[in-house]
Amino acid sequence: MYQDEKNEIKNGLYSIGAISEVTGLSVTAIRYYSEKKLIVPSYIDESTGYRYFSSRHIWKLEVIKMYKQLGFSLSDIQELQETKQLRILEQIIEKSEQSIWEKIEEYNETLENLSWLKDQCSIYQHAKSESGFMIRNIPERRVLYAPSRSETDMWDLAMIHQKKITKELQMQKTIHRCYGYVLKNNFLQQGGLKIEGEYIKLDNYYSCREEELKILPAGNYLCLIKTSWNGIRKIGFKRCRSRSRC
Structure with missing residues (x-):
């Protein structure tokens, strides 16, 4: 069980609550991304279990938000973070485009x-x-x-x-x-x-x-x-x- 992190900054690091306020993501979503290793805390307080993140994690979360808006799955985002290859990004973009066109076709059929x-x-x-x-x-x-x-x-x-x-x-x-x-x-x-x-x-x-x-x-x-x-x-x-x- 994780304790509720306060909206605080400690030694230049941000708590989950503070990160949530800055990014607009819920505390639950940030914890989930942390569990999936999409972001790794810079520091974990052993006495409280609170996790703290740097400003670099704010940028990473903004990138994750952008990818999610484009329809990328978490597994796609994980693969991108692991490989950091432009070729992989292009493949995921093409897959996402195909999925969107299929949804558009379904919506058009529904409208008709x-x-x-x-x-x-x-x-x-x-x-x-x-x-x-x-x-x-x-x-x-x-x-x-x-x-x-x-x-x-x-x-x-x-x-x-x-x-x-x-x-x-x-x-x-x-x-x-x-x-x-x-x-x-x-x-x-x-x-x-x-x-x-x-x-x-x-x-x-x-x-x-x-x-x-x-x-x-x-x-x-x-x-x-x-x-x-x-x-x-x-x-x-x-x-x-x-x-x-x-």
Whole structure:
């Protein structure tokens, strides 16, 4: 256990508390750097265990702070201190640059995903204002398709489909996805919705088989949000007979 060093200067040397005030680093951080041999005390008081540092250590800590701001790891900083070679510094800089570019790419993907999700919220709000229905012109889609085991139980189908595409979803770089249902061709004549299958559209497909994919043609689609499903039978589709289905 280390005792708390006072903010004092002794014989031209600085206590950890004094060093902390000058550098802005916490006492805990300075102790940690000392334990990792990034800085070695100039003097340790045997009676108190207090460690004292010279003004040279202030400069060293400022360099450590700079390296940390650049994303250098402690092991990188230790290697630099041990080797003092410009070649090693250049290698660490290149590694840090690569790491930063990867983070920038991740952040850009996250921003793009947030923008996409925001657009989906707008679509949802528009659909709600139109009683859950909207006509959309949608280009041709290549979708991952799962045929229905039940004509009416969409939740059972959704569970089957979700298990089927879990691996595919894990391989996606974005959250872009669009779930939908394919209805029986004669559902209007039958007076009710009959589910033929469920699909999900992704930006790319990596692990699914070609026969699991289905082409949905371009056209005008009657689209509805899922929360409106229970109200479909009440409203009916008589006014939309000439439209394609989502």
